[in-house]
């Protein structure tokens with residue numbers, strides 16, 4: 136972690152100021168302790184990441200996922216602009232919107248979007264509940280203006296109204312209470328700041344079969360699911376046969392991403408998380424309005440929305 140993170144990090148329990156004791160450091164503090172001045176709780180810095188989460192959680196599949204597929208979705212590794220394009224499709228923000236801004240990535244995963252934000256000149260704080268924080272730190276943690284923190288979206292180590300911009304892409308629907316998670320991130324945004332989300336949509340009926348299949352797959356051992364998900368790699372060619380593919384997809388959905396690693400990752404990502412809620416546009420619109428976001432826009436590729444906090 137960078138000592139400069141003390142500008143915005145506070146105790147998640149009482150929002151008191153934190154003191155940093157560095158046991159190992161170069162440009163970054165790799166091992167140390169963050170101690171709350173107010174309630175005296177202490178939080179460790181381990182392998183460069185401040186840890187505000189103790190044990191394995193409901194989202195542990197993502198810890199495995201992002202360490203196993205650490206680099207697949209990074210634009211700098213894939214040589215594409217797919218993460219940049221997805222970020223733009225969800226937020227509508229332009230390059231100039233990031234420059235000099237403090238940006239929260241709620242559910243950073245392996246850091247695919249945070250990498251883009253940092254490249255565009257934003258100072259980005261990526262939080263993740265799981266050991267995905269280790270993958271993100273290994274990928275981008277030492278870049279200038281990147282901070283990676285292992286923290287719970289329901290108990291974030293930030294004061295209210297800290298961030299100029301916040302986004303949460305493909306994350307809230309994997310929490311036990313997406314509406315409450317939305318409220319927490321929204322509270323961390325400054326007045327006049329922006330918040331953008333992508334959550335799964337409940338439109339259509341294809342997801343109903345997947346929900347039944349997931350009752351089994353979410354209970355299977357993680358490494359078995361890693362092996363089973365690999366069936367998407369060759370199955371892709373069968374699913375591309377006109378007519379046959381559409382029919383098969385109704386019963387067993389796989390990622391149809393042209394990159395085989397990405398296809399494997401996305402299929403694993405669909406069948407393993409414990410929670411996978413789905414929403415309609417009016418529901419998410421209501422969340423924005425209830426949190427004081429009056430200027431709300433919707434984008435294609437449900438459900439993608441952003442708002443500007445006006446109160």
Ligand SMILES: [Zn+2]
Pocket residue numbers: 146147148149150151171172173174175176
């Ligand atoms: Zn405290």
